[in-house]
Amino acid sequence: MRTLEDPSSLVLASASPRRRDLLSQLGMRFTVAAADIDESPFSAEVADAYVLRLARTKAQTVAGRFPGAWVLAADTTVALGSQLLGKPSGPEEARDMLTRLSGRKHSVYTGVAVAGRAEVSAVVHTSVTFRTLSAGEIDWYVSTGEPLDKAGAYGMQGKGSFLVSAIEGSPTNVIGLPLGETLELLTRAGVPLPWRAA
Template identity: 50%
Template sequence: MHTLVLASASPRRAELLSQIGLTFITRPVGIDETVQASEPASAYVERLAREKALAAAGDAGELVIGSDTSVVLSGEILGKPVDAADASATLMRLSGQTHQVMTAVALVRDGVCTACVVTTDVTFRSLSEQEIQAYVATGEPMDKAGSYGIQGLGGIFVKEIRGSYSSVVGLPLQETAALLAQAGYPVWQTWH
């Protein structure tokens, strides 16, 4: 079997891969995550996922997974907050609105990179300023695109989700498994 590599330091992505029974090593990489002029959000997340996977690619026979997630409101990419005030402002913007979570997953095998983007619609209920402040004070939003984690305390803000839950967390499992199967590594064959 091939060695599976996750090009990420994200504990959420690692948990998702473990959830589907995969054994892997992590090899985080640093890349420039600046949005290019006039770059659509879907192209942005796909480019970053590909760059991460390619930057982490090493030995022949490795299968390297890269991923990137963006929260998009009315076409604008809402990145990770720079501080508590930024997190609060982002959450206020998301309050009562439907936004998109776009997650790209890329797989590199022997220098060839394949990728896909999964878009999920997430609707927040209306949030009070007090609960936003309480949430920001927990620190949970500070390392997350869009300033919230659906798998954590921020899950209480979500009124509706249309699409892939795992993609909102950070890695679309169905699409990741499909890419691995196409590369000759069906996930179900790793189950014992």
């Protein structure tokens, strides 16, 4: 059985450097072990159900490899109305997504799940409004390459911050891991937090 002081007692089931950095900012010690699952949405699956299903599946998949550990997983998607905007397949799709988001409000959903020693989960929603973007701004942003590995084709924590005119809700949710809500889940699951260490 792992001890609580062992960093492998908490496992982050994600290869995302953004999630790793956010969790590290809290002083958490953890091991990274990405889950390799099919992330295709089901037919007519809505955004909140989609991200919750993926987060739970990721957490449970990795928990099977780390008996006795807590496993934290998350999944984020962008929704424009009922349409899910995942990671673009290339520059053209990124350009199309950004054009559609220009001047409009959209939703960012993140499912967060803990599995292993305890199982808890939640979905966090944030509303984001984009500035009205020129074709030149979109082309420049796509040329940086930043949109290509991000849901909705933008990263608010990077160069894409200039796209956003307003946000309602958790900023870290848009980056990929809503810290306040994640801490609540970790607390409910019994994960030892740095400021509560004996």
